[in-house]
Amino acid sequence: MSRALARLAAPEFNLALTLNSGQVFHWLPHRNGFVGAIGDAPVYVEQRGDELRTNAKPQFVARYFALDHPLMDIYRTFPNDPTMSEALTFCRGLRIIRQPAWECLATFITSSMKQVAHIAQISHTLRRKFGKRLRLAEIELFAYPTVAALAKTSELELRKCALGYRAKNLLGTARMIANGEVELEKIRAMNDDDARAELCRFPGVGEKIANCVLLFAYERVRAFPIDIWIERVLRETYFARKRKITAKRLREFSQSYFGEFGGYAQQYLFHHARSTRKKGAR
DNA sequence: CTCCAGGTTCCGG
DNA sequence: CCGGAACATGGA
Structure with a gap:
């Protein structure tokens, strides 16, 4: 090769x-x-x-x-604080890629309350079972299953792929797209707020997953998904020794503090926190 | 065994 | 708007 x-x-x-x-x-x-x-x-x-x-x-x-993506220009928009600087040093060269919308949406629907390793496992299982078989020299690969392919499965069949309660959400979402109730391509023309609201119409998609899809598939580099890792970083770094910081407050803070490339900042903070704090590094 | 993971939804203050 | 509980599964 x-x-x-x-x-x-x-x-x-x-x-x-x-x-x-x-x-x-x-x-x-x-x-x-x-x-x-x-x-x-x-x-x-x-x-x-x-x-x-x-x-x-x-x-x-x-x-x-x-x-x-103009990475150097993006770095210049990052806030200048110790936590952000450490994350930047650790993650330099990380880019937010352009994923196909359906594949990204479906994958993040299966991500709720799952570790990254398990999300990957579910992705591979679904690909192998329902996706198109691809070939690369001696290697066998699989495309993510199409909307139509998943729309005609059943909740039971999806549960066999270790999806748990997420099976119903993935199936329901596939069917909403298959029957034309929501068009993923139309979302490209919407502003961020409308696009987010449209994505939240899908079962199992709330603000966090909608923001992931906006960021990773629709190139909305300001979208700032707040998962438990990012929530910890925000609380410990920017709201240390404060009680009663509501989700709404965190959302408002992150939108204003991290600026027009907040999604990039978020991914750097996420990856840095996860990489340094899981192997007993704290 | 217990704890937790890139959450969402529904329900009662 | 806010806090709690239920929801599945597997790795640490």
């Missing part, structure tokens, strides 16, 4: 960090890089310094990994 790899410039980018930061869940280590599907395309990609090598079309890969 290595003979046929195309090359593309990828300055200010850290592939491994980006793929392991909890925004996308199906890429697997392979040789010197990773294999995964970008939509229906089987992709191998590896990083050598400031360059990527891939079997796929360079522009296609560059778009997926958002290599056009």
Whole structure:
């Protein structure tokens, strides 16, 4: 495979960090890089310094990994405080990628109250069971199941994939899209608030998951998902020794304090907190 | 065994 | 608007 790899410039980018930061869940280590599907395309990609090598079309890969995002300009908008600075040092080169909307929405519906490792496991199970089989040389890969494919399964069948109570939500969402009740592409034209409200019409989608989808699939880089990790960071860092900080207050603070690239700041804080505080590092 | 994980929804103050 | 409880599953 290595003979046929195309090359593309990828300055200010850290592939491994980006793929392991909890925004996308199906890429697997392979040789010197990773294999995964970008939509229906089987992709191998590896990083050598400031360059990527891939079997796929360079522009296609560059778009997926958002290599056009002005990372240096984005960093300049980050607030200047110790916690944010540490996260930036730790996560430099992490990019918010452009995921297909349906795949991102469906994956985050299965993410509620689940560890990252388990979200990945569910993604692989669903792909293998209901997704299109793809081939990359000797490797077998699977696309995420289409809306139609999941819409015609059953709650029972999905529960067999360890979805638990999320099965009903995933199925209901697939059916709402399959019957035209909500059109994911129409959301692209909406402003952030309308888009968020539209996403919240799906069962199992509340503000947090809607914000993840806005950030990871609709390129709304201001969207600031607040999960338990981020909530801890906010409370401990910016509201230390304060009682009674409501969810509403946290939401308002994060929107104003982190600014126009709040979604980026959020992902850096999230990944840094998770990486440094799980292996007994505290 | 107990605790917790990239939450949402429903219900009673 | 706010706090609690129920909801499934598996890894630590």
